[in-house]
Amino acid sequence: MEAFTVVESVLIPLDRANVDTDAIIPKQFLKTIERQGLGRHLFHDWRYENDGTPKADFVLNRPPYSGGKILLARENFGCGSSREHAPWALADFGIRAVVAPSFADIFANNCVQNGILTVTLSADEVEHLFQAVQSRPGYGLRIDLAQGEIQGSDGWRAHFEVAPGTRHKLLHGLDDIGITLQHKEAIARYEAQRREQFPWLFRG
Incomplete structure (x- = not known):
């Protein structure tokens, strides 16, 4: 997955609490196990009319x-629910970070596995950012993961x-599999040693 170092972007204000994973990616789009293509369904029920027309007043449908x-x-x-399709949809849309006062634990962990940073700030800090976006449309944010710092425009x-x-x-840019593969030589040595010590376990 793509490494996260520094990300700079306009800040997308979604002024809602308790956004659940069914709102992020509704259940009818969970049939696929492919990560690509889900971005167009992100926040589907909030983003589109029943006939598929984009809702002009929803934030993701408005530039910038x-x-x-x-x-x-x-x-x-x-x-x-713990559906991993939620971070898949966010990532496929292009979201690299989500800033909020708190996150559901399983969702936050799934985000890490898909290269998305979840940034926890205080409620007052989050409120400041909402006010900044409201007074300055197109307000930008810079997130430096190594320094653990956010800077507004x-x-x-x-x-x-x-x-x-x-x-x-x-x-x-490592998920759990990537972390494991960093030790593939040590794993191979261990497996070879096991085969030598206990050959009967590997017969057949």
Whole structure:
């Protein structure tokens, strides 16, 4: 997956709390196991009319937000079922980071596995960002993962904490399989030793 170092983008304001995974990607789009193509269905029921026409007042359908990479939301983002299609849809749309006061744990972990950074800020800091976007349409944000710092286009700054393991995965573009493959030579040596010590386990 793509490494996350520094991401700069217009900030997409989604002023809603308790956004669940069914809202992020509705159940009718869960039939595929392909990660590509789900971005067009991101927030489908909020984004489109029943006939498929884009809703003009939904944020992702309005420039400059339609090309944004950083999403801003309220508390408990990603609650509901643990479907991994939710971060797949976000990533396929182009979202690299979500900023909110809190996240559902399983959703946040799934985001890491798909190269998306979840940034937890205080409710006051999130409110500041919503106010900034409202007063300055097109307000930009810069996220530096290595430094754990956010900077707004008006000079506002905030720091955020990320678990060391999460930081390592994102900075190097590694999911759990990638982490395991970093040790493939040691694994191969162990397997060869096991075959030598216990050959009867590997017969047939």
